[in-house]
Amino acid sequence: MEEIKIGSVLSFGDYNWRVLDIQNNTALIITEEIIDQRPYHDAYKDITWADCTLRKYLNGEFYEKFNAADKSRIITVINKNLDNQWYGTKGGEDTEDNIFLLSLEEVCKYFGDSTSKLNNPGKNQRYWFQRKDENNSNRLAKLHNKEWAWWWWLRSPGRVNVKAVYIFGTDGNIGIQGNNILKGNISDGKCTGGVRPALWIK
Template sequence: MKNFKEIGVKIIATSLMAAMAMSHVACKKEAEETAGQSFTAPSAQSRTFTGIANAADAKAGDIIIFGSYEQDNDLSNGAEDIEWLVLDNTDGKLLVISKSVLNYMRFSNTTTVWEYSDLRTWLNGEFYDSAFSDDEKSSIALSVVDNPGNPYYGTSAGSGTNDNVFCLSYDEACTYFFFNNWNDSSLSGNSESIIGSPSVWTKKEKLASAYAITEGYYNAVLFNYGFSANCIGVEGCDWWLRTSGQDGDHACIVGMYGSVNASETSSITVAKGVRPAMYIEY
């Protein structure tokens, strides 16, 4: 039997006030320390690593090629390599999230509790089994995933879980991505680097709702948020976070054009994008 290291996901909320304070500090500190650097977004300075042989050298913003999954909607050429965006490299493990939105599905039909969600079942079952070889699986850590409540509504996301693959929480999204702007009072901000573009397969087969950023929308809205003109033409779609929303029928999402808000939620029965995240040990 494979031995897994148990890894704690970084943000743990012990109370509503603690969660709110941590969210404020994490996002605000990130924006202050990295203003003008979308360090978690692939760029001309990003490096690409094939496999984990040299993973120790990877930095936030780099790309790791690891595993494979259908993305171009051409089944005749097999599954495509998955590109993972590095969010953190600490203590011999990489926290990564898929560069693209790889699926489009509901959170659950009945509950916002991550432990019992359809999304968690799919990620740790069908996706995990099909996307990775046995050798690759041996490098994916079984992580102790804490599920802090929603800092705006005070709703619970349930108990912690042991997951190979998971969705980021609202707090983690705030911590690991650079925000072009942030509002403490509304627990909301906008991040160019967090925009998730769907794969061709996700759009064609899963009918993901994706819309390209027009020059007009950029000039009227996103320019004022501090986004660069590089985002013009980028397709974005909403994607799931694992944090609960205002009630038992809603969960948090990242908006298609990079908005993150503790009160920005979707009905759990509506299909949204999925960007798997995980820890890779090296």
């Protein structure tokens, strides 16, 4: 693997990716931009990451867009899917993924450490992290080929299992209560949740 550093941007497949972590000559990367807008699931029902249609898409159709050389660099991982720390909503079973969304814990770790806010919410905090969190701006991402930021999905459950945690598009705050998994109507093209795929490469 070429010489890379945490925080650097590299080209892989058709996109630019930011390096979030490096371990044993492997790197965790996430797309620099929001590359797609999709619902978390295609029906308004209780669901977890293991069974949602967005996971199926990322590990199926999206994964197949990579050529053989790139696929040989992608590492299959076992992802832990923890319960929501504020609401206790079930995160579901562990999953084996080639491509995935970041979890609530990972986004609190890799964009500046906000773990203390995850584990120790303020008494008036019910739906999102502190608006003055110094790491908020680090989580902002633009839509691909656009000049404005948008909100994007995490794989973790929100306060109920018809919601998934997301990152605000206006300030980068963490919406731990979640957005509806079916945000709008598929037929109307209004499922506007941003997608930033993540993966480990060697």
